[in-house]
Amino acid sequence: MKEAASSGGGSAGGSDPRMASTARPYTPPKLSPQDLPIDYAGFLAVVFGVVGVMLRYKVCSWIAIIFCAQSLANMKNFENDLKQLSMAFMFAVMGLVTNYLGPPRPGSTKR
Amino acid sequence: MATAASLIRPPRAALLLLLLALSFSLSLAAHFEGFDSDDLHSAHADDAASADGDDDEGLEVELPPPPPISLSTSSPSPPVTTTTSSSASNPNPDPNPTRATPNPTPALDLWDEDEFEGIPVPEATSSDESSAPAEAAPSDPVADAAAEAAPAPPGRAAGRRPAELLRAYSVEIACVSFLICFLLNYFTGKRQNEAIALAWATRFATRDSIFDKNFSLLGTGDGKDTPLLMKEGQDVFKFYASGRRFCQGMLATMEMRARHDLLSKLVELVFPRKDTITFEVVMNEETMDHVVLAVARKKAAKTMQKEERDLQRFAGVLTSAPAGRRWVADELAVVAESKEVAGDMITEAVLDQVLGDKAFEKFGKWFISLHFSDQLAGSYKKVLSFKFVLPDASNMAEMTRLVALVPYYIDLIGRYKLSSHARSKTEGARSKAAQEAFREQQGLRQEALQRKKAEKKKLMEEAEAKLSAEALRKKEEKDRARQMKKSMPKVKMLRS
Incomplete structure (x- = not known):
């Protein structure tokens, strides 16, 4: 082991450990969509986006945009x-558009 | 002198009359919503005092606007201004200046709550609200609060102060600034992670390095100029090597902290994480004997033994060291199938280099776990797994000894043969496990068959239900005929 540490672990028995004949090129494992890790950021983005559109909450739409950014940053499997x-993202943008450019929310006038 | 005094008096009388008229009009206005009589009295007193002081100068009095009696809450009415100017040439000005007489019927007397349900109650609105932009419409509670809190001064009724704007758009400002920070952090974090991965590859996977001396194929491609590292995400990098005796290949997975993700960074302030590297070596089927072993810190070893199926089935935590032998550091625990396997795997060289008391003080901070198994659940059964902490890009040399464990153990396990006594024990355990697995599979198969049968039966019943009454009668007749045939005695025909 001492020898291995110094010489790069090349030889336990003195001979070259490399065997070009046994070399196999890398094949990435086939992952089904069920095996993929859950994209929590994407899920939360959808939830907040829907809430922002349905209940007309600006804050929810903004939070959805932020979670979209996080999901995009952590994206590993592009297709899925x-x-x-x-x-x-569509829900979040729709929420912002309806909140800022749409008619005011009913029942929000001061009494 | 007397003439001067006589000239001064008439305007003063006119002013007093004017003030009386004003007080009358304001007392009427006090009936409307939003006016307070106490405030008005104090206002009159102030006006009177200022009028006494200003003798010859022109006096300008601004009346507050009467509130609009309508259902709209955003249209302001222009203020009614009464201006009087006194001069020596006109000693008797008109004592009754023109003024807007308010409607004697209050607006709310005609309001019926039940009849006009859902329509907002009419009220006076400040000019500040009307000047608010479309974004800070009634849908924004923050803007509403800001509008209620501070009415704009008369000079700045048209525009809002920066402080008010900040308050009105606080959510938008916060979110946009967070997104900008997120974007900046994304690029800086990405660069940091790439720097660590490249530092590792430069140290251990380039020409004349440890992996170059041990494997004939480095990197994910099969050509010469293929990239060494494969980037799976902004925080996951993979390195593959193949072409070595005793093993099919090795995959090193670097899992960094999510430096590129600001939200994850904030979470990591509460739940800290470290950059880790996991080496998974797939051994050849014929070379690896019955070995199940894990080494980790005591707490981690216990959780491994509970979670990993092979350790759960075949191995147990070793409470004491093999007789008359130096053993691993006190912080570490060994989970093994037998003491013999543990003793043969944890050699003196390994203890000197990494796992012994002295060495572990120095290099223990980079060590997480070792896990060797010939019964791993997954696509490959015989796998050696090494998990270490990744140092910073500048301290990469500190994990040289740990990385050297990988080729050392490939050779050690590739050559290792169990004693006949230990082998008989391990074979018994494995055959038992194989039987259990077979039973499980059989049970699953039977369940599947039963499910299929039940489905078939259901389909048949559905088909029968669909058949018409006539078809059913025909079918019954056929069945009866078949049964009659069966019940009839069999007659053998003999030829004479």
Whole structure:
């Protein structure tokens, strides 16, 4: 082991440990969509986006935008994550548009 | 002198008359919502005092506007201004200046709550509210609060002060600034993670390095100029090596802290994480004997033994060291199938380099766990797994000894053969496990068959229900005929 540490672990038995004949190129494991880790940020983005649109809360739409950014930053499986992310972003933007450019929320006038 | 005095008196009388008229109009206005009689009295007193002081100068009095009696809450009415100017040439000005007489019927007397349900109650609105932009419409509670809190001064009725704007758009400002910070952090964090991964690859995977001397194929491709590292995410990097005796290949997975993600960074302030690297070596089927062993810190070893199926089935935590032998540091625990396996795997060289008391003081901070198994649940059964902490890009040399464990153990386990006594024990355990697994599979198969049968039966019943009454009668006749045939005695025909 001392020798291995100094010489790079090359030889336990003195001979070259490399065997080019046994070399196999890397094959990435096939992962089904069920095995993929859950994209919590994307899920939360959808939830907040829907709440922002339905209940007309600006804050929720902004939070949805932030979670969209997080989901985009952590995206690993482009094909699988993009659907959810695009939907979340659409809801968030729709929420912001309806809140800022749409008519005022009913029942919000002061009494 | 007397003439001067006589000239001064008439305007003063006119002023007093004017003030009386004003007080009358304001007392009427006090009936409307939003006016307070106490405030008005004090206002009159102030006006009178100022009028006494200003003898010859022109006096300008601004009346507050009467509130609009309508259902809209955003249209302000222009203020009614009464201006009087006194001069020596006109000693008797008109004592009754023009003024707007308010409606004697209050607005709320005609309001019926039940009839006009849902329509907002009419009220006076400040000019500040009307000048608010469309964004700070009634839907924004923050803007509403800001509008109620501070009415704009008369000079700045048209525009809002920066402080008010900040308060009105606090949510938007906070979110946009967070997004900007997120974006900046994304690029800086990404660069940091890449720097650590590249430092590791430069140290251990380039020409004449430890992995170059041990594996004939480095990197994920099969050509010469292929990248060494494969980037799976902004915080996950992989390094693959193959072409070595006793093993099929090795995959090193670097899992960094999510430096690129500001939200994850904030979470990590509460739940700290470290950069880790996991080496997974897939051994050849024929080379690895019956070995199940794990080394980790005591707490981690216990959780590993509970969670990992192979350790749960075949191994137990060793309470004492093998007789007359130096053993691992006190902080570490060994989970093994037998003391013999543990003793053979944890050699003197390993104790000197990493796992012994003295060495562990120095290099223990980078060590997480070792896990060797020939019964791993997954696509590959015979796997050696090493998990270490990744140092900073500047301190990468500190994990050289730990990385050297990988080729050392590949050779050690590749050559290792159990004694016949230990082998008989391990074979018994493995055959038992295989039987259990077979039973489980059989049970699953039977369940699947039963499910299929039940489904078939259901389909048949549904098909029968669909058949018409006539078809059913025909079917019954056929069945009866078949049964009759069966019940009839079998007659053998003999030829004479």
